[in-house]
Amino acid sequence: MTGFAEFWAGRELWREPLLAGVLAGGLLSYLGVFVVLRRMVFVSAALSEISGVGVATAFYVGAVAGIDPHTHRAIPLLLEPVWFSLVFACAAAALFSLRPGHRKLAPETIVGLGYIVASALVLAILNSPRIAQEAHAVGDILFGNAVTVPRAQIYALAGAGSVAVLAHVLFFKELLFVSYDPETAMVQGVGVFRYETLLNVIVAVVISVATRAVGALPVFAFTVLPAAAALMLTENMRSTIPLSIAFGVVSAAVGYYVSWIEQLPTGATMVVVASVFLLPGLARLAKRSTV
């Protein structure tokens, strides 16, 4: 049996994870255009860590309350790690939208602080004796694995994606204006905080949901690499956005296929494929710099 035939024969196994990868790749590479242009690439990494704090906190609170996390049905809705994860990520997104008005605290400093504090909190909580036995389960919830993806996570991704697409269809001109020139947008009465928060919350929700489905590394990579590759090759948003989405989707699909055939780690293979798309842009840059 050839490689592809073998792959095709196993479609019952890869259908959900591949779909999750493609959805995450497409969504994140679209949002990534805004993230990269706004010079906030570490937002993705920070939000992923902060949503992790939410998950770890949910387990910790459950342990303090004496709820056995192994009996899933026993977990009250309010202690669902997913809700904690979303609430933490959205709160951080709103925080990142604030303009500190302090010359020494640039937005990327705030993002960096969020990342550092969240990383430390996750480590501290996961190493707490109260939830030591659940640490592995928490890790799975935090970072997914891109190999097996429950159908519920695909629905969650599709739902988050629908909200993101709808918000961008309705408010694209405002989101573009406040991202490019917030000062002028503010002078002209466009609600800068409102739209920046909307954009950051959408990014937070998609990252939080996608991290559980495909893992932290591919999520960070899909938010940065396809957009960076597309930006190096295009000169207007009408071509940048579709090209970035195409790079993200193809990276997820081809990465998954290659990882299956070559028995490589799925998330890492997706990232390697995504990074290949940087090459044409880098070649173009090199050509320009030698002229």
Next chain:
Amino acid sequence: MDLVRLERAVIGYRTPLLPPLDLSVRSGTTLGVLGPNGAGKTALLKSMLGLLPLLGGRLLFPRGRPPRVGYVPQRDRLDQSWPLSVLDVVLMGRTSLLGPLRRFGPEDRKRAREALEEIGIGELAERPLYALSGGQHQRVLIARAVAAEPELLVLDEPTSAMDPAAERVLLELVERLKRAHNLSVVLVTHQLTAVAGFATEVALVDRARGLFEVGPAREMMTPERLGRLYGREVRVAELDGQIAIVIARAADRDDGRGRADGRAPEDVG
């Protein structure tokens, strides 16, 4: 009639930058806000526009609503590497006119192109932002402000990093736009010539000296007042109907003479 009025306004980020001040932007006037670098000009501008909350006093809009503002920010604050065409940027000026949930239509594109034509760069509409020169980029930002159909045009250091000829052309363009659209203009600058030739009213600002004075340009652009602002001897003369201003070198104070070529490092009249 006043478009914007500050009454006993205390401006600053956490602590006051200037003494409490009164300032009005009157309809049809050009207000020049003049001061050295770091004088508090931008803070004053932001306070007038309601972007920086006052620490005291009041910001009033005597017509019952804030004026529609066309804003030209400092060019170097914007990233020219964004994948946007000139038309994309000019269309941004129409965002608040259109309101949320609506896309730019043919009428918006027509107005944006008209604004570009009026500024004299109609042929650049489809050009990517990164391919523009500094002067062209500045004009695009002015076209965006015009596309917003403003009542008040606000320019923050529009002529910084321009040579004197380009500066002159740009200021004449602003003057032409003012007349054509019956605009009020606020021009924030540290360049004396920009204010001398074009402002009808002038505000002198310097936080280091706790200085704020405002009045008609002729009364404000005097050697005494400008000398207080810059802490140096200043000479003002009229040449061919234009005002020439020279800030003396430190040595000039002693012999009472200006430079032979009439130029000074700070400014050229």
